[in-house]
Amino acid sequence: MIGMSIFIYTYYKSNTYKTVDRSLLDEYHFISNQFDGDSILDKIILQDPKDIVYIYKGNTVKYYTQNRYFSDKYPTNGKIENGFYWEKFNGYNFRTIYFSENEYDFRIMRNIDSEKEGLSHMVALLIMTDMLAIIPGFFISKFLSNKALKPIENSWNNQVKFVQDASHELRTPVSIIQSKLEYLLKSPSSTIESEAETVAVAMREARQLKKMISELLSLTKEESIVKINKEQFEIESVFKELSESYTEIAEYQNKVFSYSINTKSRYISTDRNKLIQLLRIFVDNAFKYTNEGDSIDVSIYDRGRDKVQIVISDTGIGISEKDQKHIFERFFRSDSVRATDIEGSGIGLSISQIIIKTIGGNIKVKSKLGEGTRFFIEIPKGKIAKKL
Template sequence: MINKNVFNKTKVSLIKINVAVVVSFFIIFSIFIYSYFKGLTYNSVDRNLNDELENITVQLTSSAIFSPIVLKDPSNMVYIYEGDRVKYYTRNGYFEDMLPKFRENKKNSFFTYTENGYTFRELSLEIGKYKIQIIRNIDAQINSFKQLIYVFVIGIIIAIIITYFIALYLTKKALIPIETAWNNQAKFVQDASHELRTPISIVSSKLESMLRSPNSTISDEVELIADAMKETRRIKKMINDLLCLTKEDSITTLNKEEVNIEQLINEISNDYLDIAEVQNKKFNINLNAENKIIITDKNKLRQLILIFIDNAFKYTNKNDIICINLTEEGRDIIISIEDSGIGIKDDEISNIFDRFFRSENVRSKDIDGSGIGLSIAKMLSTSLDIDISVKSKLNEFTKFNLIIHNK
């Protein structure tokens, strides 16, 4: 019914898009968190270095020349130069020459660098005759950054896996109604083609038969012409029904007005009185509703009732009875169309509103019809907010109740 490759490609594309969106979000989120955490960490280190600078500055300006420098944070390394002479330095094993290089181009700023496999954060500046370097080893912070990156990478991989399966499930579920609609459309086209093929073949055969007798007059071929015209009318009705089905917007658009339901049923029934007499069928109308006024779309309600009455006449035989009853149950108005015709099998009742469905009983009796009428009735009833119930027994009766909720 459908090219599976189309849906498989669509499914793969949707999964890729979903995964890409989620992964992109996680990457952006991870970059934001990493940058925020890194900035927060560096700001903390910089504040520490800055506090140490203030501590040293106070000691340089107020202490005696031989007083030792006392560090506020022993984790910091401080180097103080007075001209070319080292005034103070912190002993450590990080630097090869005991003293770090003084980077003139980085003066008066915070910066990060790596030396001998260690990572440092440094504040380097000149205050009067002194050059000061305040350095702090930040290997622990760098390791924290690396661990954070590792966590983000693992998190993104897990997110990709989880997103893939979620996207696979949601995509499959989302495509079910689309695939169903596609299959229904394909089936609709096939069924329509099948239903149209028979009357077209009949018309074609009748015309070919007349062509084989070029000397015949119209009176000689009147039976063939009548049959061809009958099939032409059948094709025309089927095409009109198909157009009605495809124009769902026109069915769902309502023009509501006050409608006298009793008067409407009488108008419809009058057209069938003569038909009932010609076909030798009993046609009874019983109108017992006190509340006759409803708010609905009159034309669509007329079309809905006509479909059921037309079917009642179509699927009944000579001397059968067709009844239209109008009753009330609370605020609901019920229109019943009942006939003593051929009936419907129990296992077929659930299918009668499907497009082109015709029961085996109907097909075997060669009764004209396309199987579209009740599909249109279902669409009309949904649009009009009318419930339909069905009761039937094979070869005994069929009863359709149209329940109008008169709000």
């Protein structure tokens, strides 16, 4: 902006004085054609009445035009080279052209105070314009830079928090495994049978550590995904796959697992693998936080013309209203759950949140402590082929 203002000022100034110089040169030629050294008393007609003319012969003024700038004292003949000059007399600014012709020296002057004043006003106007442009421009650029840097800053803070949380969560099983192994080293005469419980605890923590590492890798992988593999498939095929995976587990744990499909269309178009991964996270949690005799149900309904809603409900231990605000945060586990033997890392629902955003849906939860939990997953139906 400042560069543009400098260019405008320079261009305007140059054109202004070039116009004055051309006018003075034309005036000189016009006067030169009229002037006759033998008849110096003849009045010379000027193209521009504002011009001031002095004609010298040596140091003597032979002809001049009346003006208000030199009433008492005439400017002397400087006898300088032909050309244009800047001059200042009695506080006035002039642009002057000098030309020598035969024995006469021509001095044609024009007051340029108005031009200088115009240029000063232009400078003030350009400065004011620049200030008006720079100040909001500064705040706009600051706002935009902050806006552009905010995702980077958030990403960095999330990464730092992720590393801190992951380090904290991984430290616990590692510490337990280490303490159990150290205990075994201090008891070399012990048999496997006598230390079966110690080995079992170490193995359980090793499995938990392996699961946590797997989930961390999955979380990192999901965050890097920007493209999904959409395909059209039967809704029932996904629910059958879930049923095959969890029916036996339900029987073993003395729980009831069921599903129902309540949609007009048999088909949906989305990323099938991600949908199954998403549902497995919630069904796994449902099995984890239910007791014997409890039930887990997965149902799907139409939600308007363009969406479906999948509801995963259970009759388990439920989630307190306070904890519901934090369940999608990484590594979050309520105090009541941490105090139990229920295994978990607090990463699963964080992964689900990333997956649902990837496939363009949303998740809501309704739960009451001691009465069970319902998760509502809304996703777009996608474009379904007419032939189906």
